[in-house]
Each structure stands twice: as C-alpha cells, then as structure tokens.
Amino acid sequence: MGQVSGKVAIVTGGASGIGEACAETLAREGASVLITDIDDHLGKTVVARITKAGGKAHYLHHDVRDEGAWLGVIAEAETRFGRLDIMVANAGIGVAAPIETMTLADWQRQQAINLDGVFLSIKHAIPAMRRAGGGSIVLMSSIAGLRGSPGLAAYSATKGGVRLLSKSVALEHAHDNIRCNSVHPGIIATPIWGKIPTSAEGNRRNAAIDPVERSAAITPLVRVGEAQDIANGVLFLCTDAANYMTGQELVIDGGITAGGRPQARPQ
Numbered sequence: 164m165g166q167v168s169g170k171v172a173i174v175t176g177g178a179s180g181i182g183e184a185c186a187e188t189l190a191r192e193g194a195s196v197l198i199t200d201i202d203d204h205l206g207k208t209v210v211a212r213i214t215k216a217g218g219k220a221h222y223l224h225h226d227v228r229d230e231g232a233w234l235g236v237i238a239e240a241e242t243r244f245g246r247l248d249i250m251v252a253n254a255g256i257g258v259a260a261p262i263e264t265m266t267l268a269d270w271q272r273q274q275a276i277n278l279d280g281v282f283l284s285i286k287h288a289i290p291a292m293r294r295a296g297g298g299s300i301v302l303m304s305s306i307a308g309l310r311g312s313p314g315l316a317a318y319s320a321t322k323g324g325v326r327l328l329s330k331s332v333a334l335e336h337a338h339d340n341i342r343c344n345s346v347h348p349g350i351i352a353t354p355i356w357g358k359i360p361t362s363a364e365g366n367r368r369n370a371a372i373d374p375v376e377r378s379a380a381i382t383p384l385v386r387v388g389e390a391q392d393i394a395n396g397v398l399f400l401c402t403d404a405a406n407y408m409t410g411q412e413l414v415i416d417g418g419i420t421a422g423g424r425p426q427a428r429p430q
C-alpha cells in the first residue's frame with residue numbers, strides 16, 4: 164500500500180527536475196498523476212517511465228499562465244482519474260538581472276509564470292478539492308523566498324509572494340479540509356540552472372549565477388541537493404501523515420539557511 168494510494172495529483176512543470184521527481188514519487192506511492200508542462204517531449208517521457216514501472220500517469224500540455232485552459236486541466240484530472248486530492252504548483256523559471264537594468268517585460272514574465280501561475284493553480288484546484296472532501300496544495304517556493312538573492316530580485320519577489328500566498332490560502336480553506344504548505348528548496352541540481360535567461364544576454368547559460376558547481380562548498384551537509392530530496396518532502400505533505408499541517412514552510416536546503424556561514428569542518 165503506497166503512502167498516497169487512491170489519491171489523484173496534478174504536478175505542474177512535471178516534465179523536468181523537481182516536478183519530474185515529484186510526479187514519479189507520487190506515482191510510485193500509489194497516486195494517479197496528471198503531469199502538465201510546456202515541454203511535451205519530456206512530459207510524455209516521464210509518463211512512459213511511470214507507466215512502465217506500473218504507475219498511473221497522463222501528460223497534458225499546459226502553460227500555467229493560461230487561465231482558460233486551467234478548467235480543462237482540472238476536468239481532465241476528474242474525468243480521467245475521478246477526483247483531485249493533490250496540487251503541486253511547481254512550474255517556475257528564473258530570470259536573472261540586476262534590478263537596475265531589469266526590463267519591465269522580464270519582470271512581468273517572471274511574475275506571470277511563478278506567481279500568476281501559482282495563483283491559478285490554487286484557484287482552479289480548490290473547487291475540485293472541495294468536491295473530493297479536501298486536499299493538499301503544495302507550492303514550490305525557494306530559500307530565495309526566505310531571504311534576499313542579489314541578481315535574482317524578481318525571482319525572489321515571486322518566491323516570497325508564494326510563501327505568504329500559501330499561508331493565506333491555508334487560512335481561507337482550512338474549513339474545507341484543504342491544506343496548503345510551501346516548500347523551500349536550497350540549491351538543487353536540475354536543468355533550471357542552465358536555462359536562466361538574463362535581460363541582457365537572452366536565454367543562455369549564465370555561469371555567474373550558476374551555484375550548483377559550488378553548492379557543496381556552501382552547503383552545511385556538503386553535497387548538492389537532488390530533486391528527490393525535494394520530492395520526499397512534497398510526498399510527506401501530500402500524505403495523511405501531514406494532515407494536521409497547514410500554512411507552514413518546509414525548508415529542504417542541506418542546512419544553508421540554518422545559521423550563518425558553514426562551520427569549518429574539524430580536521
């Protein structure tokens with residue numbers, strides 16, 4: 164018996180990185196998973212892997228900014244799998260630029276995917292969760308939503324917004340038995356770091372803000388975080404073991420935000 168057997172989940176941005184690990188983990192633990200993304204090839208590959216392993220999953224092309232299409236996403240989960248219990252609002256991008264030179268267009272694109280997209284995920288999941296008698300909403304924030312991130316100010320603003328959005332939703336819908344929590348990954352080795360566009364340089368690798376290579380050195384647990392580390396926390400929030408937990412922040416960062424600088428290790 165899996166930890167989320169019989170539950171139905173939607174994972175946005177589920178074709179890659181953390182979303183992919185969340186989708187695979189939820190499916191392995193018995194959930195039926197509707198994966199949405201804009202990368203159809205990767206999304207279908209993840210579904211094929213889950214199905215081959217005996218899990219239940221389906222892929223749907225969906226840009227989280229598209230409100231009209233959200234109704235179809237929720238309807239697909241309910242008609243294909245019967246209900247909706249879990250929403251993992253994970254899709255996100257990072258736009259790097261100093262605040263002084265960031266264009267309004269880049270600022271707005273950052274907000275549209277990371278914040279408007281999360282708002283729409285919640286808004287459209289709630290009626291379906293109410294029909295199911297409750298649910299768990301997990302919002303993918305970041306440690307950049309807990310403290311400042313020079314060079315990633317717009318990203319940081321979205322992740323801080325997600326943090327408080329989560330708490331407000333938790334309070335508004337506790338009486339519906341709908342829980343809402345935020346997850347705050349540290350530096351996780353996923354493809355996102357190779358995609359971060361900058362206002363000035365376009366969509367190409369920006370070595371200056373790629374911290375994955377040096378993350379082991381700045382992480383108290385002395386290793387790069389893996390997508391599975393985050394999926395493990397997301398899984399917990401979706402299980403009944405977390406059913407008294409709402410409006411909270413789950414930080415999974417190898418200890419980065421626990422204190423000041425990492426201590427020198429004893430020789």
Ligand code: NAP
Pocket residue numbers: 175176177178179180181182199200201202225226227228253254255256257276280303304305306347348349350351352353354355356358
């Ligand atoms: P990732 O590997 O790039 O995966 C994100 C997925 O979302 C990609 O498949 C991407 O497609 C998709 N996506 C982008 N824009 C979308 C849109 N408008 N609608 C639907 N899907 C869209 O990144 P990740 O590292 O797993 O990040 C997942 C989440 O974790 C993000 O919210 C990110 O901010 C957060 N996070 C990541 C880290 C980290 O260190 N990796 C740390 C803290 C928080 P394309 O590839 O086509 O853009």
